[in-house]
Structures are given as C-alpha cells and as structure tokens.
Amino acid sequence: MKYLKDCPEPGMGTWYFEIDSDGAAYRQIVIQDDGTYIASNRKHEQYHFLLAEKAIDDTEPYYTKITKKEFEEVWSNNLHTFNKEWHQTKTDLPVGTEVSGYIEAFFPHGTLVQILEYDAVGLADTHSYAEKTPSEWMYPRHEITAIVQGYDEQNQWVILEQTQVFKNQFTG
Structure with missing residues (x-):
C-alpha cells in the first residue's frame, strides 16, 4: 500500500x-x-x-x-x-448472530451493509453472494440478511458471511 x-x-x-x-x-x-x-x-x-x-x-x-x-x-x-460505540457493537453482535440490514455501498474491500437495530456497519464478501443474486438486486438499499463472522478492527466493521440479498429495498 x-x-x-x-x-x-x-x-x-x-x-x-x-x-x-x-x-x-x-x-x-x-x-x-x-x-x-x-x-x-x-x-x-x-x-x-x-x-x-x-x-x-x-x-x-x-x-x-x-x-x-x-x-x-x-x-x-x-x-x-468511536471506541465506546465499537465495543458496544461487538458486545451486541457476537460471532454467529443473524443480522438484517441493507446495502450501503460497494468498496474494494466488499459490500458495506447498514446493520439495522444496531447502527453498525457490516462488510460482506461481494463475490460470495453475487453469483446467487440477481444483478438488478446488486444495488444500494436492497435488504440483506447475514451472519456475524468476526470483526475488522482497522475499520470498525462487522464482518458478515452467508449474506443473502432480497428484492425488497429499504425505505426507512
């Protein structure tokens, strides 16, 4: 880098x-x-x-x-x-927790996801779900579910796996 x-x-x-x-x-x-x-x-x-x-x-x-x-x-x-908030996020979202949210943005790292209820940012591996997701759903605001896999301390992001994208768009 x-x-x-x-x-x-x-x-x-x-x-x-x-x-x-x-x-x-x-x-x-x-x-x-x-x-x-x-x-x-x-x-x-x-x-x-x-x-x-x-x-x-x-x-x-x-x-x-x-x-x-x-x-x-x-x-x-x-x-x-943001250390206090980050510590609380990890407490609220232990590894294995199922979360829901919506696509926020696509970064070189993967897909950024707004995790609802916790005001946390998740990171999903785009390639792991893109093949099984219709291309018209691969846009911001489409709803997702995923499982917490771990944590990216460098960015204070929740690492997500088993990501599923849905046709519905978040309207909140």
Whole structure:
C-alpha cells in the first residue's frame, strides 16, 4: 500500500489516502479545518461513505507521499473517538448472530451493509453472494440478511458471511 496526503484548497481540510498499487483507495480520511474528521469507514450525513471512486495517480504533484505510520496515526486518532460505540457493537453482535440490514455501498474491500437495530456497519464478501443474486438486486438499499463472522478492527466493521440479498429495498 501507498500513503498520500493532499491539501486541495483553503477551507477543504487535509486529505489522507491509503491506495494499492493500481491507485484504488482502501481508506480515506479528511481532517477538516475545524478539526473534525470525515472517514471512509463511517457514514457521514453529508458525504455518505467518502472514498475515491476512481484510481488515484500518486505521481500528480499535489499529492505528498507520507509514511504508513503518519497515515495510521491520523486514522487511529479518528477511530479512538468511536471506541465506546465499537465495543458496544461487538458486545451486541457476537460471532454467529443473524443480522438484517441493507446495502450501503460497494468498496474494494466488499459490500458495506447498514446493520439495522444496531447502527453498525457490516462488510460482506461481494463475490460470495453475487453469483446467487440477481444483478438488478446488486444495488444500494436492497435488504440483506447475514451472519456475524468476526470483526475488522482497522475499520470498525462487522464482518458478515452467508449474506443473502432480497428484492425488497429499504425505505426507512
């Protein structure tokens, strides 16, 4: 992985990216000028799940290459603000729990799922359910059920397995 920083324009904060060798972003975080964070692991009321949708060309002059340590420090500072909620999520959703929710977004990691009742984000392996799911259901807001398999500590996501997608769309 490669790590980059960018300060696009005054008032837009400082942007940090973790990208793979093809330029696909896996994690992204913005420290806004007021000190608040917008991170790709958590839904933001205005920016949804903020993650670059196209490849990032790290040779562009506006990107500054940074160390993994610098990126992880910024990422960790944001994660720590949600430690209490994350601990509660893991307590409420032990491995083996059946959950329901809906598709939020598709990331390089897999499918992000909003888990209903717990205000938690789940991650499902897209390839594991895509073959048995009609393509017209492979869109945000389609309802799902799944089983908790484990936890992604790096993103504070609940790892899901045995994912099933349904024709119904979440309307709440």
